Amino acid sequence: MQSQQIEAREQKEITMSSKRKAEKAAASPSGGAPKFKQTRLNFGRSGGASGSRPQQQQEPPRQRTKEETEAYQPPPPRRQLTKEENRDVCHLLSAMIGRKIIPAWDGPAEEDIAPGTSSVNNNTSIPSETEHDIARMFGYKIRPAENKPVEEDTTPGTSSGSNNNVPPASNPSNSSTGASSGSNNIGLPSSASTLPTTTKNPAPPPKTGTKLLRITDKVGNLFDAPPNTVLIHACNCVGSWGGGIALAFKQQYPKAFNHYAEFCKQPPDELIAGALLIPPQGGPNTKEGRKQHYIGCLFTSRRYGRARDSPDDILANTNPAMKGLLQQIAEDGGVTEVRMCQINSGLFGVPWTDTKKLLEEMKFKEEDEEYSGFACLGELELPLDVVAYSRE
């Protein structure tokens, strides 16, 4: 009897305890569910509208524990494509759509993208809206292809006496910079132009003896140039744009100067007779960025001032430096015009007539074929027109 009473009391306590638990659970906001229950992901469907499923009460987001916060590693930042990868993508897309394309983030893209707006590309068919759409989808734009015949030199095989004195060209790949391409309305070649699938009438490479430059003198301000013009000047190899036109470059293109100064951390003996093509720098809201000028640096003297190289050495360095720069221009594919100051003629003390003669007599030689850029220059109408500015 006593044991029956005890049993009955225990039973009552169990029932009461379950009831209390149930009441407590009902009062809690989560309805008594386990603390970390899996919640259904809401993809924006509203159960109310379709009436198929009642909306579930949303659980407030769980706070991270201290340990979890400490252990949290943010995802690594997205890597930018390298110049080579970028070029590969260009090649791939070019092959897909059968047109030359270049990255679209520099230059007056809209003008170039709009079909039928190319003023110089009258001889080639105009890319269709769909082709532009495909290029645009991947963040690229179609570069108008222009295949002009190569102008033949009247005296093939000859090269100037001064050219024979110059040392072999320094490896221009040393001085290559990051890629960025703008529009190319005069048909300067891009790397994509080497794709056989994309070039309809590939021009032959320039013949040995073909002159590379045709120079016209002009009085005026070098810096008043349209976007995607390359402005060329002579530089020392110690990272100083301290006087003459170089100082004006430093003031107007401070980011380009930083690029040059960084590049000059290499020993002068490695830089001399080479070149550096600096693509347009600065954001669209900066003076420098709005100009969209390329800067072409020719390393014609190791040092400056009294320690500068002799006039003969400066002249001897100018030829390979210019060839190296032309190669970089050809490889980049975004340059539309080539302008220079009367290089070497001021603080470097070399008469302009001497430098001009040397540059005009510079020819495509057999050994230049090792430069991939000169193969690209084969698509150009050679010699390339260059305007040399002297002060107003």
Ligand SMILES: Nc1ncnc2c1ncn2[C@@H]1O[C@H](COP(=O)(O)OP(=O)(O)OC[C@H]2O[C@H](OP(=O)(O)O)[C@H](O)[C@@H]2O)[C@@H](O)[C@H]1O
């Ligand atoms: N706004 C403008 N528009 C158009 N033409 C302009 C002009 N301003 C000047 N010119 C003309 O441009 C020619 C070149 O004369 P520059 O003396 O400048 O250059 P350069 O090639 O002989 O010498 C290079 C070293 O000069 C610097 O000097 P530092 O670092 O101080 O040593 C560098 O860094 C190098 O090292 C002369 O015909 C000037 O009349």
